[in-house]
Structure formats: structure tokens, C-alpha cells
Amino acid sequence: MCGIAGVLYKQAGNHDIGKTLIDMLDGCQHRGPDSTGFALYGEDKDLLQLRFIVPTEETARNLAQENIATLLARHGATIKSEQSVGCSYQIAVDFDGDLLAFTRDVEDHAKLVSVGHTLDIIKDDGTAHELDAIYHVGEVRGTHGIGHVRLATESAVRPEAAHPFWATGFEDIAIVHNGQITNYWKMRRRLERRKFAFHTDNDSELVAVYLADKLAQGETLDSVLETAIADLDGTFSFLVSTPTQIGYAKDNLAAKPMVLFETDDMIAIASEEVSLNRLFPGQSINSSEPAPGTFHTWSRSI
Amino acid sequence: MVTIDLSRTDITTANTRIRDCGRDRQDVEIINPDARHNIGVGLVEPITVRVRGSAGYFCGGLSDSAHYEIEHNAGWAVGDNIYSGSVVVGGNAGAIAGVAIRGAEIVVRGNMGSRAGQVMKAGTLCCGGNAAFMAGYMMYGGRIIVLGDAAAKVGQDMSAGEIFVGGKIESLGNDTMIVDMEPGERDDIMAFLERYKLNYKGDFTKIINAGKKLRYANQEPRARPQPFFVSSNSNNYWNPKVQEDIWIKGEVGRYRIRGYGASKPVPHLNDIAFVKDVTAVHYKPEDLKDINLKTTIGGRYGAKPLSLSMPVMIAPMSFGALSRSVKIALARASRLSGISENTGEGGMLDEARAEADQLIFQCLSGRLGWNVKDMQRADAIEIYISQGAKPGLGGQLMAKKVTPELAAIRGIPVGIDLRSPSRHPDVLGADDLVIKVQEFREATMHKVPLGIKMGAGRVNDDIKIAYKDGFDFVELDGLQGSTGAASTEVLENVGIPTLSAVQEAVDGLKEINAGDDMDLVMMGGIKDGVDVVKMLALGADCTSVGTSAIIAGGCIACMQCHVGTCPVGIATQDKVHEARYDIDLQSQNIHRYFESLRWQIASITKALGYDDVHRVNRDDLVALTPEAADITGLPLLSEHPALHKPELGLEVLNRKAG
The missing domain is CATH 3.30.70.260 (ACT domain)
Incomplete structure (x- = not known):
């Protein structure tokens, strides 16, 4: 149970992604006071x-x-x-x-x-600002990143159970997730049979491993997100990031919130508009809420 | 016009200022809103609040007679439960716009998100653009106008009301149908659109409930009244109750419905004893006046706590399941004994409010009878997630009980088999619940304790969520908790026993070092003062009694509460039956029963060597069965170290061990 945020600057360059994500996550920290995490994409x-x-x-x-x-x-x-x-x-x-x-x-x-x-995942117990004080997240520059605030519901509060999760065995891929995967154990047992290891009881880890498995079979990110909506049961809005892309998938019931805002220069996605609005204080933004059962990906320039 | 800058003012200060402006009849302008939550919540004055930008969740929620103009977007649940007044959103609205409205006009000029108008009762919700899926989900009344397209499942499980769609309809929901518009209906809509300057010339498709699922196809027959004990402690596997159950299922072709809770034996407080001999003492009430039983509940965040004369509350039971007379008698008995009464689902009765000194107002998923004015005159608020009798399911109220009077207070159609939703429209996770908690705090000016009622399922997880989400108290209900109507299989089989629930709750809170600032109220099968003290020794702060209070007030435990023709006038809305209930007599009986609890609680506390009931603890208890020892971690009687110290003179233990 959580809040998620993601940002991608479409033009190559050194953008202040750390500070951007800190602002966005601070905006929705009420959704998850237990732990915070960042997946940041810098230079190769x-x-x-x-x-x-x-x-x-x-x-x-x-x-x-x-x-x-x-x-x-x-x-x-x-x-x-x-x-x-x-x-x-x-x-x-x-x-x-x-x-x-x-x-x-x-x-x-x-x-x-x-x-x-290119990826660095920083996660720990505490708030976005508390993590910044220790890990200097605000100084990180790059092209894109995703982040997460967590309220632990069924698994423990430990740094390793915080998000983002990296996609086991695949470099530079990370996910953040808000919701609850109700066929968690069924899906986990299937993946374990294929020799994937699970290190937490967190259902979001499953999403990462699931995506990794599909990507390993050579599927595109878009097709992986499409099958994820069919295969994963429960409520979810999740974000996934690769060295050049970010994408989202949203469950068929639209039970977890997610809004996005896109300009010519960037795309920002968050659980709540209050996070998006942090990037544009005092302005009204033309955000939109994706329909249930949909996914989308964005690529940066390379 | 007063301007409030939200970039410099926190939301509580802002809402206080807005209310002050309301009293002065001054309009308010909110600048730099930046999609912050709970703007203008709880306002009950006819002023206009202009939001210069976007608003977050619950803007204008829990209000009555105010007007809101949001220039840009609104987040989830704009205009939540609004009674009268209006909200105009210049841009798009998020999910569940106009949720649970009881009147008022909500206009969204752009698109609106999923489940718009969920459980709305009256008023108009109008969308200039497109509506996402399940518009009108479970609506009970009022009208929804969508000028653009409507996504899948329009009107899913609606009971009443009308939905008018100008554009394309992706698909209709369950139990809905398309009908022709009635004369004058189009003119009404056009006049409405004109008023809000919405330009539309096209046609409409009208969708209403098809009436196929409002009632059970086969009504529950009245079962032979067989007292509770026949079905519970019998060792006859195919006993008469089981046979009857099978016969009736053969007749109606579905699960059974009845009142009361689980009747099968499960480990309970009877399986625990006091480690000291408390039977030898014979205290008179006057010997016990120095024993402190006072209990305060809900002071965690500075709200005015409930102040109970002993660690006992009356459990939530609805006007609906119970008759008006019973609710009055319970409220009176609660006042006479200095404890609290609880509205349960379905609204607050004026008479009950007047009788009770301390009244908890319960908010359920269908928002039946829920409103800001009663919130503001409640002594505590309780969000119902589930109950011990039927965790995960909503309430059931069979048609016989859905009288015109009852339907009016709940805002629903008369004579339907009411099946309340199992989930809150705006609480789909612990994260949403945080914002809901804040909305309730804002609507009650942070003055009223806020609790959560949970049926015992995954208590160890749920209690931690309740703590982190900022509740003042938890009312936790075990498997044995009763209800006015539920499926028998659910009653008997879903949930965990009260004894397991209290232990999981105490352990869970300890695991996150929660301390003792969130109060734990345990319920589900509490029948006397002995149970109360045992529960407190296990770690509860208070207990709550429902069934025993009803029995004290004349219930004969026939378990036919769902039928609506209760022979003693308790579980009925039938005036003839209700006339059999003597409020004066039964309120005194209930009161005297409560006083018997008081006497027992104080006696046992003193016998255990304490002058304050809140000092009893686990060291005072021993488990009588391996199951109870396993559940609670208490020492098993036969292994208890005190047994081996005869010099302590623990006759009871020795006697039982012998």
C-alpha cells in the first residue's frame, strides 16, 4: 500500500531527477510513511x-x-x-x-x-527527505527515474522490502508498485519452479521477477505490460523503468489511483496529482487519469 | 471575499478559517491549492469556496449547503456525501466523483474517473465529457447525466436512480436496462444544463435498474425457532438444525440467512481461568467503590476521548436490524450506566442521540444514513471495515425491514433486500484510508475520536495498518460476534475466534513498538464481567457487548433476526411487533445487567489484588486447554508453576487440577 512516482526527461542530458523525485514522493509521503526508495538512471x-x-x-x-x-x-x-x-x-x-x-x-x-x-536503486526505512540526508539523492542527475513510498501491510518493514525492486537477473530494470497482487503465491510458485528466487514476501517483488522472466524471453516492454494486466490478479498501478524507457500498467478495476502529465520535454506519473503539482507550484496542470486495464511506455532520446 | 494561500497555510488551519468565513457569510478564495486534499471539507454554511487551480481528494466532501467552484481538476471523491449545495469542477475529476451524495448538484465540465456516483442517494451528478467505467456503480437514487461517452458497465448493480448518457455506451452493467425518457424529463435536463452553461443539443439514452436482482428470488422461510444451544453443543452430527438447514436449502436453492453469530464451539474465554482464587470473595458493591473502572477511549491524537464508567461499550447495532424502540432503550441504558452506545450502520436516530450521553457514529461502505451533521454531533466516529459475523461482506437487511421510514433515513428505495457493499468506495487500501482519516478529522475539527471496526481475519497485519493510518481506537470483533442477518456458512466459518484475535492484535502492536496509545476494544462473545476482566488481562483496553445487551433487554435468541417479524419487537420494523417492546422496562433490565457487569469486574479486580481494572495482566491468567494455551501463549494449567507451590494456597487451581 503505497505511493508511486516516475519522471522521464525526453531529451538526453543531465536533469535533476533526484530532486524531482524527492519532491514528488514528499508530496505523497502520507501514502507510505514506513520506507522510501528511488531507482535513478544516470550516465552509462x-x-x-x-x-x-x-x-x-x-x-x-x-x-x-x-x-x-x-x-x-x-x-x-x-x-x-x-x-x-x-x-x-x-x-x-x-x-x-x-x-x-x-x-x-x-x-x-x-x-x-x-x-x-546506468541504474542505481537507493532504498531504506524513512521518508524521502530522511533518505536524502543520508544518501544525497537530491544531488543525483540523469534522464529518468521512478520512486516509491511504502506503508507495509503484509510484509515486514525492512530496507530490502522497500521498493523499487530490480528485475532479478536483468541489469538496469526496476519497478515500483501500488496495490496488492492477490494471486501472489500462485504466481510465485510458478516462477520459483523456473528457478527464480524470492527474497521477501512482498508482492511487488513478484511483479519485478515476472517482468524479468518475460523480458528474458525476448518480449518487448509493451507486450510484457500487456500480459501482466492479464496474468496478475488484484489491484495495482505499477511503473517499470529500463535504461531508455518508463512505462505503467494499471489493473482492470482501476482500484489504485494514478495520474500523469506529459509535456514536449517530460512525462511525470504519480499516484496523486498533488505529487505532479509539486513540480509546477501555483499552476494548474492538464493531467489525465489512464483508463483501467491499460498500459503505456515512453522512451527518451538517445 | 477572503483569500487563503495554501502554499503558506496547512489544510486544517485553512478549513478552520473557511468555517469561520461560513459563519460570517463571507465567500472564500483558495490560491495555490496545488491539488492538496480535503479542501473545504465539513463546511455547513451557504458560502461559495473558489479554488483557483486543482483540488486533491475529497474537495467539498462531507458538507451541506456550501458551493464550491474548482477552476481546474479535482482528485478522487469530489463532493463526497454532500447533502445540499453544489460543486463545479472546471477540468477533470478523478475516480468516484459525487460518491454517496445525498442531494446537491455536482458538475464536472471535463471527464470523470471510474465509479462516478457510487452509492449516491439523491441529487444530480453531471459530466460534460466522458465517464470512465462503472458510472453509477451501486447507486441508490438521484440522477447522473453524461454528455460524452460512458465506458463499460454503466449502472453496475444500481438499485434505483437514472443515468442519462449523450454519447456512446460501451456496455451496460448488471441488472440494468435502457428505457424511453418520460415526458418532461428532457426539459428538466436541458434546464439543468442551461443553468450550468453546458451546451448540448443531442439525445440521451436513459438507463435504469431492471429490477431482477433487488430481491432474493426465493425468500428465506421462517425456521422453527430452535434455541441456540440445540445447534451448538449437540454431539449429534446430523442434528435437527442440520437437517432443517438442508431441507430449506433444497427449497430456496441458495445459502441460508440468519441472525446471531457462530454457534459452533471455538476456543474462548471459558478456556482461560484466573490464576488466583477469585471465587472465595463476596464483595458487596459498597466494598468496591475504591476500585477504579474508569476507562477513556480515543485520546491518542488529542480529540475529546470517550469517558466510560467501566471498560464496557455497547456494540454497534443498526436501526434497521433493530427497531427504533430497542435503539432508544439501549441508548438510555448506556446513559444510566455511564457507557457508550453505537449507531451501527444506517444512521443516527434523534431519540437515540438525545438519550445517549456518549454515542459512536458508524460509517459503512454504503454510507447509509451517513452525513456531516450527525458526524458533528457524535462523540466518536467509527469506520466499519468488517465485522466478526461476516468479515469481508457488507450488511444485509431483508425487504421486510426496509420500511419507508427506514429507507428515508438510509436514502435507499423501499422494500429491496438491501445488500450493502463489501468495500468502501474510497478506501481500496491502507493508503487511501490515510486520506479518508484526514477527511473525517477535518469534518469533525479534530475534536472527535476516530475508530476503526474490524472483523477478525488477518489481525496481525490489520492492527498495524490501523495504527499507522492514525486511528485513535480499534474495535475488533471475533468470529463469535453476532449480526442481524448473514449467510450461515459465513457466520460459522469465516474469521478467527475472539481469543485468537486479541492475542494477534496485542502481538502485532508489540511487533511495531506501538506502545499503548491506540486503544483496543474487543468484542465477540463477551457475556459477563468475568469475560471483561479476562479480556483486559489479555491486553484489551475495553470490551463491547452486543448480543448480551440485547438478551438482557428481552431477546429470546431464536436467531430469526433476519425475518423481520421478531416476536419480542427487537429485530423488526413492524409496528405491531415493535409495540410489544416496553422501552422503560427493557432499558432498566439492560441497565441492571450492565451494573451486574460492573459489580463483577470490580470484585474480580479487587480479588486479584488490584485497585484499578487496567492493572490486570497476563500473569493473572492460566489456560485450561492446550488450544487456549497455544493461541494465547498463556501457561497451561497442568504446567503452571504455581501448582507446584501449595504454600500459595491456590485452592481453585488445585481443585481443578485434581
């Missing part, structure tokens, strides 16, 4: 960027980070830079092996929350 880096959730207590953190280093070495990945901040451990690695096998093994042993050359 040569090295693979990984972010893990690690314990904040020093001894446990050191142990976790040592374990991560051992794991990576086993897969021939070399750590080129590292940074510990908040509950996370961010590293850049030199790796050119099989990403799916690599991440599956790593995920079994460590809380991997973000993988990509």
Missing part, C-alpha cells in the same frame, strides 16, 4: 554498479562486506570502487560473465538490491 558507466543492503552495525557490516567480496571473486568480478552509506554497500565491479547466473548466486548469499550500468 563502464563498470557494473551493484548496491547491497548490509547491516548498519559495524562488525556485522564488515562481515557482510567481506562475504560479498569473496562471492564476487568466485565469479571473477573485481571490485574497482566501494562505498558504504546508510544501510547500503555500493560497489563498481569489472565483470563480463553470465549476469543471470552471477546474480542468482549472489542473491542467495547477500541482499543485492540494484544491478546495472
Whole structure:
């Protein structure tokens, strides 16, 4: 149960996506006071960027980070830079092996929350502004991003259960979700049989894994969103992002809110207009509410 | 004209200022609204509020006689439950525009979102553009005019009212039909459009209810009155009640409906005992005057809490399920005993308001009888999510009880089998509920405690949501909780026992370090003062009694509450039957029953060694059965350490163990 937000600037360049998403999420923080998260797309880096959730207590953190280093070495990945901040451990690695096998093994042993050359997922307990104070999200620049505020309903309040979720095994793909997937266990068991691992009981993780599985089979983002509406039961509005696109899908009952606003330069999507209006204070914007059972994607210039 | 800048003023301050302007009959202009929620909520004065921009959720909601002009867009539920007055939206409106309106005129010049006019009762909702799907969902009356196209399922499950669509209709909803317009109807619509300067020359398609699903095809026959105990504790598997149930299903071809709660035995407070011998004491009421039983409920966020003379409330029971006379008797008994009465679903009776010192006003999914004026004269507000008798389902009120008087207070057609919606139109998740809570706070100026009534299902999750969503108190109802009408299979099988519910609630709150600022009121099978003290020792702050109060006031427990011909005038709207109910006599009986609770609660508290009932705790309890021990985590009697310390002289324990 949550609030979601997403923004994509259509022209290439260095836009203040961090600050934009902080404003939008602060606008709907009432929908989710427990935790906040961002999936931010910056410049394309040569090295693979990984972010893990690690314990904040020093001894446990050191142990976790040592374990991560051992794991990576086993897969021939070399750590080129590292940074510990908040509950996370961010590293850049030199790796050119099989990403799916690599991440599956790593995920079994460590809380991997973000993988990509352009994507960085930052999430933790607390509000958008509290996260900004720790992770300096407001300084992040890039082309697009999605974000989330969470009110935990059926799974625990822990940083790794916060959104966004990255699409297991696929770099640079993330989702945020508002709603409740009611055929969660059925869908999860199907995916588990296909060797996908689940690390939380959060139904939004399922959406990410579901999308990842379909994308792995070579489907386009549009077709994946279309089948998601048919396959996922329950109430949902979710956003998905790739290195060049963002998109939404909305359930057939339109039970969860979502409004969007598009200009020649950008597209902004949020649970509530109050978030969109944060970007245009004092102005009236011509927002629209997508129809039930619909999806759409937008691409940035490259 | 007074200008309020929302970029510099918080919404509560703004709404207070708007109300002050209302009293001075001054119009208000809101600048920099930026789609903020709850603008102008709870206004009951005939002024005009102009919103210079877009409004968020619930703009103009819970108001009466005010006028709102929103220049641009409005979020979900614009004009929620408005009684009279008007709202004009210059741009688009989000989902459930005009939800639950009881009158008034709502005009959306652009498009409107899904489920527009859901559970509306009267008035006009007009849309200049297109309506998204399920316009008129579950509407009970009034009219919806759509000048553009209407998406799928127009009028889904409507009971009454009219929907006029100018453009294309994607599909009709369940139980609807297209009919010709009546003479004069078009002229009325054109005059309305003229008034709001909406230019339209085309034709209309008129959609109304087709009347095929308003009543059960086969009415529930009156069952032989078999007392409750026949069906509950019998060891005859195919007992007479079971046989009768099967015969009647063979006749009506559907599930059965009856009153009361689960009758099957489940682990309950009887399976728990006090660890000390409380049977040896014989306190007279005068010995107990220093024992504190006072209980305050709902002070978490600074509202004026309910102040109860003991940890007991009367459970929510509707005027509808119960007769007017019973509601008056209950209200009077609550005053005489210094506790609170609850309206239940279906509106507040003036007589009950006058009789009760402390009255909780309940808001249900169908918004039947719900209105701002009664909210503002209530002592607490309670949002009903579900009840122990039928978690996940809405109320049922069979046609016999839907009399003209009752239909008028609820705003529904006379003589339908009323099946209330199972979900709130504007609460589809914990996130929406946050904004609803804020709307209710604004409508009551943050002065009235706000509670949530929940049937026991996933209590461990739900109690955390209630806490995070900012409720002052929770009324939690176990499987044994009763009702005026529900399907027997649901009554018997859906939900978890009250004992499990209280334990999950206490554990859940502990898991999120909630402290004790949100009050927990437990109900579902509370029958005496012993149960009350046990419930408090398990962690509840208060209890609520429904069935036992009704029985004290003359109910014979025949479980035929749904039929509407209650022989003792309790569960009926039939004047002849109701005349059998003696308000003066029964209110005294109920009052004396409450006083017996008081005496027991105080006696046990003193016998347990306390001077305040709120100091009883888990250490005072022991489980008598492995099931109760498993559910509550209390020590099982046979394993209790005190048993092995005969010097403590715990005769009862020893006696039972022997």
C-alpha cells in the first residue's frame, strides 16, 4: 500500500531527477510513511554498479562486506570502487560473465538490491527527505527515474522490502508498485519452479521477477505490460523503468489511483496529482487519469 | 471575499478559517491549492469556496449547503456525501466523483474517473465529457447525466436512480436496462444544463435498474425457532438444525440467512481461568467503590476521548436490524450506566442521540444514513471495515425491514433486500484510508475520536495498518460476534475466534513498538464481567457487548433476526411487533445487567489484588486447554508453576487440577 512516482526527461542530458523525485514522493509521503526508495538512471558507466543492503552495525557490516567480496571473486568480478552509506554497500565491479547466473548466486548469499550500468536503486526505512540526508539523492542527475513510498501491510518493514525492486537477473530494470497482487503465491510458485528466487514476501517483488522472466524471453516492454494486466490478479498501478524507457500498467478495476502529465520535454506519473503539482507550484496542470486495464511506455532520446 | 494561500497555510488551519468565513457569510478564495486534499471539507454554511487551480481528494466532501467552484481538476471523491449545495469542477475529476451524495448538484465540465456516483442517494451528478467505467456503480437514487461517452458497465448493480448518457455506451452493467425518457424529463435536463452553461443539443439514452436482482428470488422461510444451544453443543452430527438447514436449502436453492453469530464451539474465554482464587470473595458493591473502572477511549491524537464508567461499550447495532424502540432503550441504558452506545450502520436516530450521553457514529461502505451533521454531533466516529459475523461482506437487511421510514433515513428505495457493499468506495487500501482519516478529522475539527471496526481475519497485519493510518481506537470483533442477518456458512466459518484475535492484535502492536496509545476494544462473545476482566488481562483496553445487551433487554435468541417479524419487537420494523417492546422496562433490565457487569469486574479486580481494572495482566491468567494455551501463549494449567507451590494456597487451581 503505497505511493508511486516516475519522471522521464525526453531529451538526453543531465536533469535533476533526484530532486524531482524527492519532491514528488514528499508530496505523497502520507501514502507510505514506513520506507522510501528511488531507482535513478544516470550516465552509462563502464563498470557494473551493484548496491547491497548490509547491516548498519559495524562488525556485522564488515562481515557482510567481506562475504560479498569473496562471492564476487568466485565469479571473477573485481571490485574497482566501494562505498558504504546508510544501510547500503555500493560497489563498481569489472565483470563480463553470465549476469543471470552471477546474480542468482549472489542473491542467495547477500541482499543485492540494484544491478546495472546506468541504474542505481537507493532504498531504506524513512521518508524521502530522511533518505536524502543520508544518501544525497537530491544531488543525483540523469534522464529518468521512478520512486516509491511504502506503508507495509503484509510484509515486514525492512530496507530490502522497500521498493523499487530490480528485475532479478536483468541489469538496469526496476519497478515500483501500488496495490496488492492477490494471486501472489500462485504466481510465485510458478516462477520459483523456473528457478527464480524470492527474497521477501512482498508482492511487488513478484511483479519485478515476472517482468524479468518475460523480458528474458525476448518480449518487448509493451507486450510484457500487456500480459501482466492479464496474468496478475488484484489491484495495482505499477511503473517499470529500463535504461531508455518508463512505462505503467494499471489493473482492470482501476482500484489504485494514478495520474500523469506529459509535456514536449517530460512525462511525470504519480499516484496523486498533488505529487505532479509539486513540480509546477501555483499552476494548474492538464493531467489525465489512464483508463483501467491499460498500459503505456515512453522512451527518451538517445 | 477572503483569500487563503495554501502554499503558506496547512489544510486544517485553512478549513478552520473557511468555517469561520461560513459563519460570517463571507465567500472564500483558495490560491495555490496545488491539488492538496480535503479542501473545504465539513463546511455547513451557504458560502461559495473558489479554488483557483486543482483540488486533491475529497474537495467539498462531507458538507451541506456550501458551493464550491474548482477552476481546474479535482482528485478522487469530489463532493463526497454532500447533502445540499453544489460543486463545479472546471477540468477533470478523478475516480468516484459525487460518491454517496445525498442531494446537491455536482458538475464536472471535463471527464470523470471510474465509479462516478457510487452509492449516491439523491441529487444530480453531471459530466460534460466522458465517464470512465462503472458510472453509477451501486447507486441508490438521484440522477447522473453524461454528455460524452460512458465506458463499460454503466449502472453496475444500481438499485434505483437514472443515468442519462449523450454519447456512446460501451456496455451496460448488471441488472440494468435502457428505457424511453418520460415526458418532461428532457426539459428538466436541458434546464439543468442551461443553468450550468453546458451546451448540448443531442439525445440521451436513459438507463435504469431492471429490477431482477433487488430481491432474493426465493425468500428465506421462517425456521422453527430452535434455541441456540440445540445447534451448538449437540454431539449429534446430523442434528435437527442440520437437517432443517438442508431441507430449506433444497427449497430456496441458495445459502441460508440468519441472525446471531457462530454457534459452533471455538476456543474462548471459558478456556482461560484466573490464576488466583477469585471465587472465595463476596464483595458487596459498597466494598468496591475504591476500585477504579474508569476507562477513556480515543485520546491518542488529542480529540475529546470517550469517558466510560467501566471498560464496557455497547456494540454497534443498526436501526434497521433493530427497531427504533430497542435503539432508544439501549441508548438510555448506556446513559444510566455511564457507557457508550453505537449507531451501527444506517444512521443516527434523534431519540437515540438525545438519550445517549456518549454515542459512536458508524460509517459503512454504503454510507447509509451517513452525513456531516450527525458526524458533528457524535462523540466518536467509527469506520466499519468488517465485522466478526461476516468479515469481508457488507450488511444485509431483508425487504421486510426496509420500511419507508427506514429507507428515508438510509436514502435507499423501499422494500429491496438491501445488500450493502463489501468495500468502501474510497478506501481500496491502507493508503487511501490515510486520506479518508484526514477527511473525517477535518469534518469533525479534530475534536472527535476516530475508530476503526474490524472483523477478525488477518489481525496481525490489520492492527498495524490501523495504527499507522492514525486511528485513535480499534474495535475488533471475533468470529463469535453476532449480526442481524448473514449467510450461515459465513457466520460459522469465516474469521478467527475472539481469543485468537486479541492475542494477534496485542502481538502485532508489540511487533511495531506501538506502545499503548491506540486503544483496543474487543468484542465477540463477551457475556459477563468475568469475560471483561479476562479480556483486559489479555491486553484489551475495553470490551463491547452486543448480543448480551440485547438478551438482557428481552431477546429470546431464536436467531430469526433476519425475518423481520421478531416476536419480542427487537429485530423488526413492524409496528405491531415493535409495540410489544416496553422501552422503560427493557432499558432498566439492560441497565441492571450492565451494573451486574460492573459489580463483577470490580470484585474480580479487587480479588486479584488490584485497585484499578487496567492493572490486570497476563500473569493473572492460566489456560485450561492446550488450544487456549497455544493461541494465547498463556501457561497451561497442568504446567503452571504455581501448582507446584501449595504454600500459595491456590485452592481453585488445585481443585481443578485434581
